[in-house]
Amino acid sequence: MNPKRPELPREFVASHKRRRMIDAIAELSAERGYEATKIAAVVRRAGVARKTLYDNFDGKEDLFLAALDAGFGEMRERVEAACMETDAVWQKKVETALGAFLEFVAERPALARACLVEALSATPTSAGRYDAALRGYVELLQRSTPAETRLPDTIEETLVGGVAWIINQQIRRGAAAEAVELLPELSEFILSPYQGVAEIGSIPQSESDSTVPDSST
Secondary structure (H helix, E strand, O other): OOOOOOOOOHHHHHHHHHHHHHHHHHHHHHHHOOOOOOHHHHHHHHOOOHHHHHHHOOOHHHHHHHHHHHHHHHHHHHHHHHHHHOOOOHHHHHHHHHHHHHHHHHHOHHHHHHHHHHHHHHOHHHHHHHHHHHHHHHHHHHHHOOOOOOOOOOHHHHHHHHHHHHHHHHHHOOOHHHHHHHHHHHHHHHHHHHOOHHHHHOOOHHHHHOOOOOOOO
16 A cells, blocks of 8 residues: 655645746747737646636736746846856956846746746836836946946946847847857947946046147147
């Protein structure tokens, strides 16, 4: 006689079902688009009852927003962990953080598409989640790069937005798995505005002025 199989803790089962529903809507949104994704398809993909979904979420949008929160949260955790793991110069920190972001896109293509493509047009609230996530990366880049660069105040917003657009297009082409290959190109894109300018900004004004020829002589 086989011993009775031990029951899993209720909290673990509930958490596992919630995760399956989040993964299901991310996958289906990636395959069909948010608008074409139906609750019936989500519960089939997740292997849960419709009641289970409504016990956990208010509906499709609430579930989709939970998927975005999970995706943006994991993405940010990876980036911040990468920054903390290196004691290198700021350029290397930026490159390492960018690499962690690209690895997330490559390893979690469905969730990446939900966050970086579908979120933009799914609902006004999802678009707000996307904007908030990008603002967070703008602030992170501002903290990670030289303060005295004499660059436009919007430079970090421009750079983060540019990377987001490039990855958006990469995902739309079905090439999320190759996102890491863009690291050299995107690193140069982000770092090049600071090259040289940061060093100029660090020169004392009196010393900098002394290098300017005197037109009166």
